[in-house]
Amino acid sequence: MSEKEGGFFYNIESLLEKDYRGVNIAVYSIATAGLALAIHKIRPVSKFSKASKIPEHFFKQHEPLKGVYAGVQHSPVRLLINHKAPVYLPLWHSSKPPLPVKLWGVDIVSGNAMNWLDCVAKGQKVTLKPIAREKDDLVSTVILHLHQPKTKTEETLDLGQKLIELGFAKASVPQQIGKRTVESKLAPALLSAESRAKSQRNGIWSDQLPPVPFYVVYWRRGCHMTRDLLVLSTKKILQIIVFLSKNALVGAKYIIRRPFKSNSKQIQAT
Template identity: 55%
Template sequence: MSDNEGFFNNITHLLKQDYRGVNVSKFSKASTVPDHFVRKHETLQGSFVGVQHSPLRVLVDHRAPIYLPLWHSAKPPLPVKLWGIEVASMNAVNWLECVAKGQKVTLKLIARDNDDLLSSVSLHLPQHRKKTTETLDIAERLVELGFATASVPKNLKKNTIESKLAPALLSAEARAKSFRNGVWSENLPPLPAYVVFWRKGSQVTTDIVTLSAKKLAHVLLIASKGIFSGVKKLALRPFRSPPKQVQTT
């Protein structure tokens, strides 16, 4: 047996196994994801590549732990249905294409719905100025913006992944309604003028306090640098003994 035949035989053997096969498998359809992966709500890594329309599905280029260029490059991305929401505006598509395109994502598998793979999708956005990464739940953010509505099943079982995700989605929808974001600007009556005025005043106050705190911190920083510089110069100054006094008789 040649080396090439041995290599491909080993790959075939891995693909026939549940977990080891997944290490080199790139999922492109919900049906290709092993059942036990869904039952155990496994986590998958990948990148956001686009949106599938009618119905809307998030397209994720799932990257297998062991990447084989010739094996994986030709496979299409994996369509994922966001659990717990219904898209209510095309602005959801625009937002996803603008913010999420090409960014890293993490899938938390939840369940199957016919041919759909239900999942929560976390988006990882690099913050270049702070050199950190902001992680946000896509479904929750779409609901908060008013581009989607919460569609959480009733009577969820306790201590399940669904019961942990549902409160955040419902809270996001409550905030969207409160601020008349997205679709709620048309589906709910306008906010009373005093509420709008009060919120704007609260925001201005918050901005002033934040700005004052930043200025105070800046002043204290400059002062501390000045004190440190003075102490440093004093410490580095050469020591001179006091002049000797001449005793007279």
């Protein structure tokens, strides 16, 4: 190594060994600011009990909030959700009340909705997607997570769509909705659910609309029976195919092994 190269590396080493307080302070300041920004964005220890306490960027970016369904608030009807912060602090969080949530585009008009929610959603995990706030109430969608023990899977259910489909609520979608927004995706699903509820005369629509003509009822029953028969027939056909395939495989193995056994016997005889 030349003297010039040795001097160069020596200068680099001495430069790294020097304590530059200004540089260290700047690095630590940037790291601290980044950590503070991340904490402000995620709010890992914040349990929201009022929509007014939720930061604005949660609404702009529709950051999902996790929680547990706690019940229903009457007049006005609001779903009560126990928001679960990423970092749970028992003494602090347990004392805070649940967050009142208004379902976007949904107007609950039947008392049966409360009974159904208590039976299906009580104590179950939910996910909220904040859309707007009305004073202390959060306007959001509520996705229910139902664990299926038999299949060991999780079923997700949009509570707003389901309440409308059951005829316990009406779709109250605003007329002017921006394109390529969350609301533009939710509105068609809610209107479609209400259309199904009306056609089936579910819930409130059984009294507000005339009965379904008898030929439509028979047609629907026929379609359901045909569908069920097709499903059963398909399952039977698949079972027969599997059975034949297994038998064919066993027969093929027997045929393949048989000549070798006969040849071995001939060799032993000779």
